[in-house]
Amino acid sequence: MTSQEKSVRVRLAPSPTGFLHIGTARTALFNWLFARKHKGVFVLRIEDTDRDRSKKEYEQDIFEGLAWLGLTWDEGPIPGAPTYRGSSGPYRQSERGATYKKYLELLLEEKRAYFCYCTKEELEAERQTMLGQGLPPKYGGHCRELRSRPPGKKPEVIRFKTPESRVEFKDVIRGKVEFDASTFGDIVIAKDLESPLYNFAAVVDDYEMRITHVIRGEDHISNTPKQILLQKALNFPDVIYAHLPLILNPDRTKLSKRYNEMSLLEYRKEGYLPAALVNFLALLGWHSEGDQEIFTLKELIREFDIKRVQKAGAAFNLEKLDWLNKEYLKNLSTDEIVDTLIPFLEAKRLGPSREFLSKIVEVERSRMKNLNNFFEIAGFFFALPDYDPLLLVWQKEPASKTKVILKGILEIIDRIKSKTLSRTVLAEALADLAEKEGRGPVFWPLRVAVSGQRASPDPLEIIETLGYEETRRRIETAIKKIDRK
Structure with a gap:
């Protein structure tokens, strides 16, 4: 049975030596979509063999980041528990030492691998000699045919006897890919029987976990021929590869x-x-067959085709993310936006009523790019920012006239305070003043007085949201600023 005929099994194999970043998240998504599209299995494997750099906080960050995106794994670690989900575990490489040792001993027994006794100093001297001769540096194979340990030497590493042949494979995204294995030299596959290195451990794990497709970043493509050679040496079935473009x-x-x-x-x-x-x-x-750019998760599963992933690098455009986020915010109800804003408010120690927050969202939602941006554009609702009194003055109007206009606005608002300060009522009440003085001289200082900003939503919407008492206080503050100027 070929890999294509088997049930699809893919894996994400992050190393907990750093946070889950955008590249690994993209790889996780493409693997997850591929598994869901083909009704397969998405495996999470933690590659924590680097004991010095691997940290639990990074592992937790990986779990939390995937969960936040909604990318649940079918097999792998259970966050916060010592057990695993799935029958091919353990799913941390640090707990799979006995398995690696078994296959290392098999390669040594079959003379496909050997202990190398060359020291770092000897290898560096060899490297410099080859560079001096204009040759690409590789291991010269000094220990390849040794029958016994050299006197006074100890094993430094375990090397694989790399066949001097061409390695070809068909990449689902890139098509036919070729490498000349003779340029590799005999690759190091383990420090010792207890300490396998990346390529060897990945090959063994992919076999033991029955992985059918390896979908990963282009930066791994140079590892693929080495892994294919190890698969063949161990008589493992072929794996299908797809290398995603760099971001x-x-x-x-x-x-x-x-x-x-x-x-x-x-x-x-x-x-x-x-x-x-x-x-x-x-x-x-990746792109769909049409020009659609906004997808639900269900639509992505339906539309996703790994063959429509491009070969060329993919541009990371933060403006595109802002645009997408804005589109998603538009599709949320006011209540849903309020629910998502509450944790941000709590972090900033702000506790407005839900009713007040809902009113602000109604006014500002068209300007929101993301939830944090909400406080950049709507912060003046919670606290009036300090501003220069000169900002109140419309163009070349004298400050004294601006003061008179603001006092006139205050009198109008006082007259209608018993009514709801709706935008419609305010517009009607201010119509005569605006016609007499001009819209700019009336609405510019009013905007600045209630928002403290040059650019803001309609000042009448702001007043409707703030209410009579707060609006009056802010206009009085503006008049006092002009007096102190």
Whole structure:
């Protein structure tokens, strides 16, 4: 039975040596979509063999980030529990030592691998010699045919006897890919029987966990021929590979460190919706048959085809994410937006009533890019920012006239305070003053007085939201500012 005929099994295999970042999240999404599309299994495997750099806090960040995106795994660690979900565990490499040792001993027994006694100093001297001769550096194979340990030496590493042949494989995204294995030298597959290295451990785990498709970043493509050679040496079945394009800056340069290493959960802190981020990640290298850009998770599962992933690098465009997030916010009800804003308010120690917050959302939702941006554009509702008195003055109007107009507005508001200060009522009440003095001289200082800003929503909407008492206080503050100028 070929890999294509088997039930699809894919894996995400992050190393907990750093936070879950945008690249790994994109890889997770494409694997998850592929598994769901083909009614397969999505496995989460933690590659924590680097004991010095692996940390539980990074592992927890991976779990939390995937859960936030809604990318649940079918097999793998259970967060907060010592047990696993699935029958192919354990799903942490640090707990799979006996399995790796078994296959290392098999390769040694079959003379497909050997202990290497060359020291770091000897290897560096060999490397410099080859570079001096204009040759690509590789291990010269000094220990390849040794029958016994050299006197006074101890094993440094275990090497695989790399066949000097061409390795070909068909990448689902890139088509035919070829490598000349003779340039590799005999690759190191373990430090010792207890300490396998990445390529060897990944091959063994993929076999033991019955992985059929390996979907990962283009930066791993140089590992693929080495893994294929190890699979053949161990008589493992073929795996189907698909290498995703690199994620680049908008100018096609290498993705900046800020985005490449930033935890995915930072996007949550910045107020992005998980559905918008999933949509954004899906478009980093993949496109549908049509020109649709906004997808629900169900639509992504239905539309996703790994063959429509591009080969060229995918541009990381934060403006596109902002646009998508804004579109998703438009589709949320006011109550849903309020629910998502409450944790942000609590973090800023703000506790407005739900009714007041709902009114603000109604006014500001068209300007919102993300939940954090809400406080940049709507913060003046909670506290009037300090502003220069000169900002109150319309163009070349004298400040004394601005003061008179603001006093006139205050008198009008006082007259209608018994009524609801709705936008309609306010517009009618201010119509005569605006016709007499001009809209600019009336509504510009009113906008600044109630918002403290040059740009804001309609000042009448702001007044309707703030209510009579707060509006009156702010206009009085503006008049006093002019007096002190």
